[in-house]
Amino acid sequence: MYQFLSTVFKIAVISLLVGAGLSFVNITAVDILGSVGLSPMQLWIYLLEFWDWAVPNMILGAFIVVPVWLVIYLFKPPRA
Incomplete structure (x- = not known):
């Protein structure tokens, strides 16, 4: 169970960092969705x-x- 929670935490932290980086260069979720036609x-x-x-x-x-x-x-x- 510890390994599972550790993995979920690592994914959450990396996602936060990548999201902050994308936000820094003014890329939003709407932009990414629009590029795939949604x-x-x-x-x-x-x-x-x-x-x-x-x-x-x-x-x-x-x-x-x-x-x-x-x-x-x-x-x-x-x-x-």
Whole structure:
């Protein structure tokens, strides 16, 4: 768990530094989105569409994955 949190912290710090550097040279997120042909509103709509697609599929998959995991966990030999 420590390694995961350490990695998340490092990514956050590097992202902050890169964002500050881009801000220093007057590059904004809207500029970057515009260069790939998106507006912030279009990006938000795509994220919502992805969410609407992903959540039901994750729940559907969990109906199979969770019981299989539970059976494997229950029949696993005890640790020493």
